[in-house]
Amino acid sequence: MIAIMSHATSEERLQEIVRHIEKQGVTAHISRGTDRVVIGIIGKADPKLAEQLRQMSGVEEVIKISKSYKLASRDFHPDNTVIDIKGVKIGGGELVMMGGPCAVESPRQIDEIARLIKAAGGQVMRGGAFKPRTGPYSFQGIGVEGLEWMAEAGKKHGLLTITEVMTPEYVDICAQYTDILQIGTRNMQNFDLLRKLGTIDTPIMLKRGFSATYDELLNASEYILAGGNPNVMLCERGIRTFESYTRNTLDLNAVPVLHQLSHLPVIVDPSHGTGRRELVVPMSKAAVAAGADGLIIEVHTDPDNSMTGDGVQSLYPEQFAELLQDMEKLAPLLGRSFNTHKEPVSSASSK
Amino acid sequence: MIAIMSHATSEERLQEIVRHIEKQGVTAHISRGTDRVVIGIIGKADPKLAEQLRQMSGVEEVIKISKSYKLASRDFHPDNTVIDIKGVKIGGGELVMMGGPCAVESPRQIDEIARLIKAAGGQVMRGGAFKPRTGPYSFQGIGVEGLEWMAEAGKKHGLLTITEVMTPEYVDICAQYTDILQIGTRNMQNFDLLRKLGTIDTPIMLKRGFSATYDELLNASEYILAGGNPNVMLCERGIRTFESYTRNTLDLNAVPVLHQLSHLPVIVDPSHGTGRRELVVPMSKAAVAAGADGLIIEVHTDPDNSMTGDGVQSLYPEQFAELLQDMEKLAPLLGRSFNTHKEPVSSASSK
Amino acid sequence: MIAIMSHATSEERLQEIVRHIEKQGVTAHISRGTDRVVIGIIGKADPKLAEQLRQMSGVEEVIKISKSYKLASRDFHPDNTVIDIKGVKIGGGELVMMGGPCAVESPRQIDEIARLIKAAGGQVMRGGAFKPRTGPYSFQGIGVEGLEWMAEAGKKHGLLTITEVMTPEYVDICAQYTDILQIGTRNMQNFDLLRKLGTIDTPIMLKRGFSATYDELLNASEYILAGGNPNVMLCERGIRTFESYTRNTLDLNAVPVLHQLSHLPVIVDPSHGTGRRELVVPMSKAAVAAGADGLIIEVHTDPDNSMTGDGVQSLYPEQFAELLQDMEKLAPLLGRSFNTHKEPVSSASSK
Amino acid sequence: MIAIMSHATSEERLQEIVRHIEKQGVTAHISRGTDRVVIGIIGKADPKLAEQLRQMSGVEEVIKISKSYKLASRDFHPDNTVIDIKGVKIGGGELVMMGGPCAVESPRQIDEIARLIKAAGGQVMRGGAFKPRTGPYSFQGIGVEGLEWMAEAGKKHGLLTITEVMTPEYVDICAQYTDILQIGTRNMQNFDLLRKLGTIDTPIMLKRGFSATYDELLNASEYILAGGNPNVMLCERGIRTFESYTRNTLDLNAVPVLHQLSHLPVIVDPSHGTGRRELVVPMSKAAVAAGADGLIIEVHTDPDNSMTGDGVQSLYPEQFAELLQDMEKLAPLLGRSFNTHKEPVSSASSK
Structure with missing residues (x-):
């Protein structure tokens, strides 16, 4: 799962979000681009985490990478x-x-x-x-x-x-x-x-x-x-x-x-x-x-x-x-x- | 219900279709336009009639006029x-x-x-x-x-x-x-x-x-x-x-x-x-x-x-x-x- | 821009893709998840890079993060x-x-x-x-x-x-x-x-x-x-x-x-x-x-x-x-x- | 072209609409169904007529029968x-x-x-x-x-x-x-x-x-x-x-x-x-x-x-x-x- 930060998110807010993610027992991995910062979430996250992130201020978009089906895949x-x-x-x-x-x-x-x-x-x-x-x-x-x-x-x-x-x-x-x-x-x-x-x-x-x-x-x-x-x-x-x-x-x-x-x-x-x-x-x-x-x-x-x-x-x-x-x-x-x-x-x- | 005939339907085919309609106990009413002929079906037709007409040769389109719901209308x-x-x-x-x-x-x-x-x-x-x-x-x-x-x-x-x-x-x-x-x-x-x-x-x-x-x-x-x-x-x-x-x-x-x-x-x-x-x-x-x-x-x-x-x-x-x-x-x-x-x-x- | 690798991409293929990206003068940043590996591309990439990556074997999906419009944003x-x-x-x-x-x-x-x-x-x-x-x-x-x-x-x-x-x-x-x-x-x-x-x-x-x-x-x-x-x-x-x-x-x-x-x-x-x-x-x-x-x-x-x-x-x-x-x-x-x-x-x- | 009247259109309104149609030099042909009355318009009508009818009170729907293209047909x-x-x-x-x-x-x-x-x-x-x-x-x-x-x-x-x-x-x-x-x-x-x-x-x-x-x-x-x-x-x-x-x-x-x-x-x-x-x-x-x-x-x-x-x-x-x-x-x-x-x-x- 990847969370894309808004253009103007402060460093402080970024760290708060990272702490929120890591409380769930998964790892947050920060990539800093020219325009935006992206957080990669590594490990098996609770499905709710995506939705929680989506509504946190500073988060612009959350993209799920793993497919939601396994046996059919x-x-x-x-x-x-x-x-x-x-x-x-x-x-x-x-x-x-x-x-x-x-x-x-x-x-x-x-x-x-x-x-x-x-x-x-x-x-x-x-x-x-x-x-x-x-x-x-x-x-x-x-x-x-x-x-x-x-x-x-x-x-x-x-x-x-x-x-x-x-x-x-x-x-x-x-x-x-x-x-x-x-x-x-x-x-x-x-x-x-x-x-x-x-x-x-x-x-x-x-x-x-x-x-x-x-x-x-x-x-x-x-x-x-x-x-x-x-x-x-x-x-x-x-x-x-x-x-x-x-x-x-x-x-x-x-x-x-x-x-x-x-x-x-x-x-x-x-x-x-x-x-x-x-x-x-x-x-x-x-x-x-x-x-x-x-x-x-x-x-x-x-x-x-x-x-x-x-x-x-x-x-x-x-x-x-x-x-x-x-x-x-x-x-x-x-x-x-x-x-x-x-x-x-x-x-x-x-x- | 209205049946629109194809451009080139013969008079004979038209009459066959009219007979088919009237066998169902409803009335067929022919309107002759410049390009096409239209048959109006008057009376409470069996719902199947529309589909039957749709597949008869010579019929281009069938349009239902009455709504299929009554109590909600x-x-x-x-x-x-x-x-x-x-x-x-x-x-x-x-x-x-x-x-x-x-x-x-x-x-x-x-x-x-x-x-x-x-x-x-x-x-x-x-x-x-x-x-x-x-x-x-x-x-x-x-x-x-x-x-x-x-x-x-x-x-x-x-x-x-x-x-x-x-x-x-x-x-x-x-x-x-x-x-x-x-x-x-x-x-x-x-x-x-x-x-x-x-x-x-x-x-x-x-x-x-x-x-x-x-x-x-x-x-x-x-x-x-x-x-x-x-x-x-x-x-x-x-x-x-x-x-x-x-x-x-x-x-x-x-x-x-x-x-x-x-x-x-x-x-x-x-x-x-x-x-x-x-x-x-x-x-x-x-x-x-x-x-x-x-x-x-x-x-x-x-x-x-x-x-x-x-x-x-x-x-x-x-x-x-x-x-x-x-x-x-x-x-x-x-x-x-x-x-x-x-x-x-x-x-x-x-x- | 983010490239999501297929489930079964080899380490060797991953490195090839990274080299291809870095040849364009931007930085590739690897995040390893449990199921998949994700590459973050950092810097102002040529718009063609996204499409190139999309068709390289081993790449499952490419997601653009920056919006394509600026003045309207x-x-x-x-x-x-x-x-x-x-x-x-x-x-x-x-x-x-x-x-x-x-x-x-x-x-x-x-x-x-x-x-x-x-x-x-x-x-x-x-x-x-x-x-x-x-x-x-x-x-x-x-x-x-x-x-x-x-x-x-x-x-x-x-x-x-x-x-x-x-x-x-x-x-x-x-x-x-x-x-x-x-x-x-x-x-x-x-x-x-x-x-x-x-x-x-x-x-x-x-x-x-x-x-x-x-x-x-x-x-x-x-x-x-x-x-x-x-x-x-x-x-x-x-x-x-x-x-x-x-x-x-x-x-x-x-x-x-x-x-x-x-x-x-x-x-x-x-x-x-x-x-x-x-x-x-x-x-x-x-x-x-x-x-x-x-x-x-x-x-x-x-x-x-x-x-x-x-x-x-x-x-x-x-x-x-x-x-x-x-x-x-x-x-x-x-x-x-x-x-x-x-x-x-x-x-x-x-x- | 066919105009379908609303359920409750009066006979008087119907005749007004018929007169409006016939003023355009085409023929109006009335079919009376059990629930509704339908007017067939016969002859080459001005394209505007359909739209005029659509907005006349008492008209529920207007259906064009002739296709709007000829040479491609x-x-x-x-x-x-x-x-x-x-x-x-x-x-x-x-x-x-x-x-x-x-x-x-x-x-x-x-x-x-x-x-x-x-x-x-x-x-x-x-x-x-x-x-x-x-x-x-x-x-x-x-x-x-x-x-x-x-x-x-x-x-x-x-x-x-x-x-x-x-x-x-x-x-x-x-x-x-x-x-x-x-x-x-x-x-x-x-x-x-x-x-x-x-x-x-x-x-x-x-x-x-x-x-x-x-x-x-x-x-x-x-x-x-x-x-x-x-x-x-x-x-x-x-x-x-x-x-x-x-x-x-x-x-x-x-x-x-x-x-x-x-x-x-x-x-x-x-x-x-x-x-x-x-x-x-x-x-x-x-x-x-x-x-x-x-x-x-x-x-x-x-x-x-x-x-x-x-x-x-x-x-x-x-x-x-x-x-x-x-x-x-x-x-x-x-x-x-x-x-x-x-x-x-x-x-x-x-x-």
């Missing part, structure tokens, strides 16, 4: 985390393609979509049983029954499953039926939920808050890792900016940045990241070119009649299949592998 | 909501001043700060017993014991109390000890929590998400109102922008805008809205000049040693007292009343 | 700049009220509005003769003739005048007719224009770019100051954020922040900062409460027929007059003076 | 614009790779970099002779001499050249020496400059303002097109968001969106769009995968000693060469062609 874990779920390896160089509807609507719907996702070469089926909705009068999801339908369809067609969990009390039941738990953008800093996720070992896909910095995303992942669950993947799904033509601005810079700062796998969601079906295919390819370990894409057999109204960003199954065929050719040129004709995952969703 | 409730809590009236022209520490730290601390808030002329004491923290290694709050200390200090000194509640399961216990429940910026769209708040009648102060639009804030309040709790006040606490010198950008435009769109009281939090103590006093005055019904301000007797590190934005008690004296003179010129020497609130915190 | 000029224009003093505690139409439309229009601005108690009349327009098919302004009409009206009614100048070649003619030159939000970083403004001594009102940070605004003012023109006032006029209900988000935090960082006067433009007439009055009061030295407000006698279409944010003359009467009462409580019945400015606009 | 020009510069075709399916230093520094430097860009397979050399700098004390560029050096190096090595022009008076001299003129992010709305560019026929690369919407970018291009210069390409170079880890947020959504809205070629600048060398290669590939017609990349032979300090985002020449080899393999899979061993452009830079 590549500094302390140089090798990539590879999450192996029933033989599907996420983060290890093989592209993982997840597809499915925004919401589970009926057993027939989910069986049909599972068949198509599998036929296209996907490894994971997404589907929401509980839906976060910005207005109270919208469709709020099918509930636990939807989890059962998904589990069944996943098992039958040899697909892993992923679903969103929104509250701590639903974590266990979702984890019982589903292979991966998704934390949505509005819950990235739902700290009670994050703490609960740290107590299980089901893999978690943590979506970036639509206004969260990289640092905040990594701190949120730290909650789960610190609780004891090492199986975390990060997901870029678009941020909120001044541009309103697209639903969000998909920030693909996040992909190489997160890979640099962290060892966790990075998934991209081009459906929410654009909000428009006609942008999903080009942005899917862009995400993989930027280095994504996988994609999560909304696919619907009848988007005109989707229950959530998110159909506008859903691919038709044929589009998803065609995209995966293109990926099969692109992946090797981008240092990853992908094969649409692989054998069914061994015992997927056989929980 | 001034259109349907022209008079101001006035929330009366033990004689303190919020939203009725009398300024309400809330002050206190970020976190409850000890019974002695909270008693001392209550005495000072009361002496300064404040009506409500704030204090956090549970703290949302972006990193897992920070101080997370005292817990239920802190609620008891606050209730006691409030009762002794004749102050109402406000505290943040973060999860549905803590709503009842917080409501038992506290007069107003605060929903923090990261929980504005925690829909389970909002639904729970709709089932009680304790007044709620709903903070705007740091990246939430006015419309999203009003929709979030609609969740609580629709559940049956009419006692909601809105709180502007700063939004996230490209400017990082201040912790947030306090958006005071929100005050007159929310008053125009809604009948709910509007409180401003200049402490989080600036993040810097030296900006709190001028921005407090600005907030009241913009029309705020009240302020919530961090005040700490020993900010250098605050447990949360938020001391940097806390006023010293003397500053708070001086601000309230200034408010007493300013308020009448701004169409509101404020009196630092009022009688103690009748039975405040006597729950 | 309060560090080096503790007293407020007061700009005296024919007896109207800006920045010295007296509120300055500027009003007038977006665009000069006719001699009759500008004479009438000048009469009303003066009668209301305003000191400065605004009016645009050249208009920056985002689309090429919009009204582009009357031109030099408009400057003459304004000068005449200002002289007749005893008002100072302010107009926007958009290109270096028009600076001299605008300065010949007008008392204050306004630089618009899209030209804040038009460096050729800024350099030209440094060569004259006409007072300049420099508007913050709608996406410029405080630091960038102060650096832009530094261009003018460094050229030799000390008569610069800053203007907050709203920034672009994710919120689109208002035309811009008026950032009133800017007022106390700019006063803290700089000695230059700070003006606020609530017309562009909100884009909606009904918000202009409350936000004008808020701006003065936040500490503004003056306001610039759009006023139009017939806003429904304004040539630029900016009428939607223009006050009616009666609203402007009423606002100034309120200001007369508010100003003394906010540490400033304002008097609507002052004598005409001595020889205003008698150029 | 794909609606009126369905085929891609292909700009042919001495045999290099931009926008026609062949990738165009532009590389070179931020600033021209010496004849030797620019000759050496031209040799390397050519050897790598690039078709265009970039280089700045005039530099826009946010602070007045930074290096401001070499000037006209730099243009001569670039032209010579381009001619010798068979490369097109591109340089930034910042003011109308330099347009002619820059166009004399250079094949493509670049308009920088801070000048996207420098309307005098745009008008001047409309009077020549030199191809223009118009960079998106760092806070400009797609609509504003297309309106800016309309200025040039409307002036008579059809040779415009658009450039996405990153936008300003709340995320400050990267210099800008590269908005690749812009690529498919601009291709959909417009027929103009779209170039991407991953150097400014990230600000960090290690992100340039992955984001270059992502940009091409998203559909970019070309890239403009900073390349420097000795980035540690670059004069502008932008070295931190410059590729080493070897990295550029390797990237272009990868592009040669990727391009065909992404529907474009690219060949690093093509013949020299016929008479490139032989002006």
Whole structure:
């Protein structure tokens, strides 16, 4: 930690500040520049010290040097985390393609979509049983029954499953039926939920808050890792900016940045990241070119009649299949592998 | 709802779209402009219809005209909501001043700060017993014991109390000890929590998400109102922008805008809205000049040693007292009343 | 300047970097923390050094400590700049009220509005003769003739005048007719224009770019100051954020922040900062409460027929007059003076 | 254009508004919904009408339906614009790779970099002779001499050249020496400059303002097109968001969106769009995968000693060469062609 003194701080005030710092059991190291004096604080300081210094007269700015997350940092874990779920390896160089509807609507719907996702070469089926909705009068999801339908369809067609969990009390039941738990953008800093996720070992896909910095995303992942669950993947799904033509601005810079700062796998969601079906295919390819370990894409057999109204960003199954065929050719040129004709995952969703 | 057709949509496609609309039991009304054709949809359409239209070929844009919230809207409730809590009236022209520490730290601390808030002329004491923290290694709050200390200090000194509640399961216990429940910026769209708040009648102060639009804030309040709790006040606490010198950008435009769109009281939090103590006093005055019904301000007797590190934005008690004296003179010129020497609130915190 | 080394930098690499730094004639000062090593660079470094260090392997981050502006900084000029224009003093505690139409439309229009601005108690009349327009098919302004009409009206009614100048070649003619030159939000970083403004001594009102940070605004003012023109006032006029209900988000935090960082006067433009007439009055009061030295407000006698279409944010003359009467009462409580019945400015606009 | 009436507008007021509209020579078409009444305005309305309506009592919102740009719109020009510069075709399916230093520094430097860009397979050399700098004390560029050096190096090595022009008076001299003129992010709305560019026929690369919407970018291009210069390409170079880890947020959504809205070629600048060398290669590939017609990349032979300090985002020449080899393999899979061993452009830079 570094404290930068104001231009006109007296020597006496400087010494007072140094004494305050050293009372905390850390060392203060003074550097005198031409315009300003800087104090370096050496040792493991109480997090409060930064804030205390910030408000002491004579201190202009305090800069923290150590990152606030450790377990998520590549500094302390140089090798990539590879999450192996029933033989599907996420983060290890093989592209993982997840597809499915925004919401589970009926057993027939989910069986049909599972068949198509599998036929296209996907490894994971997404589907929401509980839906976060910005207005109270919208469709709020099918509930636990939807989890059962998904589990069944996943098992039958040899697909892993992923679903969103929104509250701590639903974590266990979702984890019982589903292979991966998704934390949505509005819950990235739902700290009670994050703490609960740290107590299980089901893999978690943590979506970036639509206004969260990289640092905040990594701190949120730290909650789960610190609780004891090492199986975390990060997901870029678009941020909120001044541009309103697209639903969000998909920030693909996040992909190489997160890979640099962290060892966790990075998934991209081009459906929410654009909000428009006609942008999903080009942005899917862009995400993989930027280095994504996988994609999560909304696919619907009848988007005109989707229950959530998110159909506008859903691919038709044929589009998803065609995209995966293109990926099969692109992946090797981008240092990853992908094969649409692989054998069914061994015992997927056989929980 | 209005659907704008693409430049080159054929008459045949137009008629197909009209038939699709009318199958939903609403009326389609065609207006032919020079460049484009527009369809007006008349009647109460299923919310899905907008999204369906958006993805039909030939439709360029769909614009919803009715607001998605009703109970929060001034259109349907022209008079101001006035929330009366033990004689303190919020939203009725009398300024309400809330002050206190970020976190409850000890019974002695909270008693001392209550005495000072009361002496300064404040009506409500704030204090956090549970703290949302972006990193897992920070101080997370005292817990239920802190609620008891606050209730006691409030009762002794004749102050109402406000505290943040973060999860549905803590709503009842917080409501038992506290007069107003605060929903923090990261929980504005925690829909389970909002639904729970709709089932009680304790007044709620709903903070705007740091990246939430006015419309999203009003929709979030609609969740609580629709559940049956009419006692909601809105709180502007700063939004996230490209400017990082201040912790947030306090958006005071929100005050007159929310008053125009809604009948709910509007409180401003200049402490989080600036993040810097030296900006709190001028921005407090600005907030009241913009029309705020009240302020919530961090005040700490020993900010250098605050447990949360938020001391940097806390006023010293003397500053708070001086601000309230200034408010007493300013308020009448701004169409509101404020009196630092009022009688103690009748039975405040006597729950 | 401070360079923070990566976690795993070798001692050898550290010494190489130190040698590179010291070759530039400055001193490198090593501080060893528990996790990381930090190098303080002492002496006046070439601006390139920061960037060089940023890309050297082993360097994680480089932080500049000295501000990049000097003349605009309060560090080096503790007293407020007061700009005296024919007896109207800006920045010295007296509120300055500027009003007038977006665009000069006719001699009759500008004479009438000048009469009303003066009668209301305003000191400065605004009016645009050249208009920056985002689309090429919009009204582009009357031109030099408009400057003459304004000068005449200002002289007749005893008002100072302010107009926007958009290109270096028009600076001299605008300065010949007008008392204050306004630089618009899209030209804040038009460096050729800024350099030209440094060569004259006409007072300049420099508007913050709608996406410029405080630091960038102060650096832009530094261009003018460094050229030799000390008569610069800053203007907050709203920034672009994710919120689109208002035309811009008026950032009133800017007022106390700019006063803290700089000695230059700070003006606020609530017309562009909100884009909606009904918000202009409350936000004008808020701006003065936040500490503004003056306001610039759009006023139009017939806003429904304004040539630029900016009428939607223009006050009616009666609203402007009423606002100034309120200001007369508010100003003394906010540490400033304002008097609507002052004598005409001595020889205003008698150029 | 559509005007949405307030909830409680009387029939009488509605008829007044209709009469006001019809006085302008256009037709008003009333649609009565359940909650609200909407007026469709049919015919070519004066642009002022929208603003007039916006401020009439009873009108809640006015929505423009026609786009404000025509010449840039794909609606009126369905085929891609292909700009042919001495045999290099931009926008026609062949990738165009532009590389070179931020600033021209010496004849030797620019000759050496031209040799390397050519050897790598690039078709265009970039280089700045005039530099826009946010602070007045930074290096401001070499000037006209730099243009001569670039032209010579381009001619010798068979490369097109591109340089930034910042003011109308330099347009002619820059166009004399250079094949493509670049308009920088801070000048996207420098309307005098745009008008001047409309009077020549030199191809223009118009960079998106760092806070400009797609609509504003297309309106800016309309200025040039409307002036008579059809040779415009658009450039996405990153936008300003709340995320400050990267210099800008590269908005690749812009690529498919601009291709959909417009027929103009779209170039991407991953150097400014990230600000960090290690992100340039992955984001270059992502940009091409998203559909970019070309890239403009900073390349420097000795980035540690670059004069502008932008070295931190410059590729080493070897990295550029390797990237272009990868592009040669990727391009065909992404529907474009690219060949690093093509013949020299016929008479490139032989002006």
